[in-house]
Amino acid sequence: MKKLILTAAALALSAGLASAQTVRMGTEGAYPPYNFINDKGEVDGFERELGDILCEKAGVTCEWVTNEWDSIIPNLLSGNYDTIMAGMSITDERKEVIDFTEAYYPPAPSAYAALKPDADLKGIVAAQVGTIQADFVAKSGATLLEFPTLDDTVAAVKNGEADAVFADKDPLAAFVTAESGIQWVGEDVALGGGVGMGLRKTDAELKGKFDAVIAEMKADGSLNALITKWFGPDVKGF
Incomplete structure (x- = not known):
């Protein structure tokens, strides 16, 4: 019996860990070239490509969710997804409600x-x-x-x-x-302090993981390369 209980507990823990590895990425899907829905009906754009890279480097699995812009913060807070990557500028007003990673797109x-x-x-x-x-x-x-x-x-x-x-x-x-x-x-x-990923204030650990990857991509030049790819050579990078 004890062995069965321990096995069940181990399975539950494993399930919890697996669940924690999936990060639901909320976006609008209507703001090209940041994000849009392509001909295959899939989320595409600068933030889709960057978000997938961030998740891979952070060791988590991305699952993309679309949401209308005017309710995108309330639905983050209610748990419909775990992040916002939707061309959202970092502002003091928004920071009263949610947290942001460091900017992945400079003030424009x-x-x-x-x-x-x-x-x-x-x-x-x-x-x-x-x-x-x-x-x-x-x-x-x-x-x-x-x-x-x-x-x-x-x-x-x-x-x-x-x-x-x-x-x-x-x-x-x-x-x-x-x-x-x-x-x-x-x-x-x-206007604004650049574009960052929005997260719930309770998700400090996840924010830290993404911050580390964004900083790494700024340092090695790969973030600027991605910005140039999607916005053109005349756009200011980091």
């Missing part, structure tokens, strides 16, 4: 885009809900028009609902083309 500019070069940036400006750009617009004196996704904010400019869109410049650049008629307007704005 935010920018305005519109159909007309003289667009009223104090008029109606579209931004994605729950972003640092939306917060900036709300405090800028403009009328903020929030939408669930970046695509929706650009559509609002195209259909005349908004005078301009304000967003992270790198993802917004995909929409600024001669064909679309969308063009850069105004000045770039520096």
Whole structure:
């Protein structure tokens, strides 16, 4: 009987350890090139490739989960996944609720885009809900028009609902083309402390593992190589 009890306990411990090795990576899947859903219906992009590398080097198994942006922090806190890798800027406000790893993407500019070069940036400006750009617009004196996704904010400019869109410049650049008629307007704005992985404050050990790998990749240049691959040679690295 004692042997059976010990065996059962060992099995339970093994199951617990196996479970602990699977890390559910939460992302939006709608913010290229950070993250998007490819033609196979799979999470793809800079954060998917980087996240898989981080998990491998940290000795854990990644399992990717998609979630709408506006509820991405609440669903982390409720346990639907263990991390957020979704182009999320590190801010003091967010750090009151969750922890962040060190930045895996440096602070990058935010920018305005519109159909007309003289667009009223104090008029109606579209931004994605729950972003640092939306917060900036709300405090800028403009009328903020929030939408669930970046695509929706650009559509609002195209259909005349908004005078301009304000967003992270790198993802917004995909929409600024001669064909679309969308063009850069105004000045770039520096916001946030770079992009990091969000975790629950109770997961300090997991945060430490990822921090160590991010630091290693910064030191050996492999993180900069990945940034260049996905964002181009002109983007500032570490």
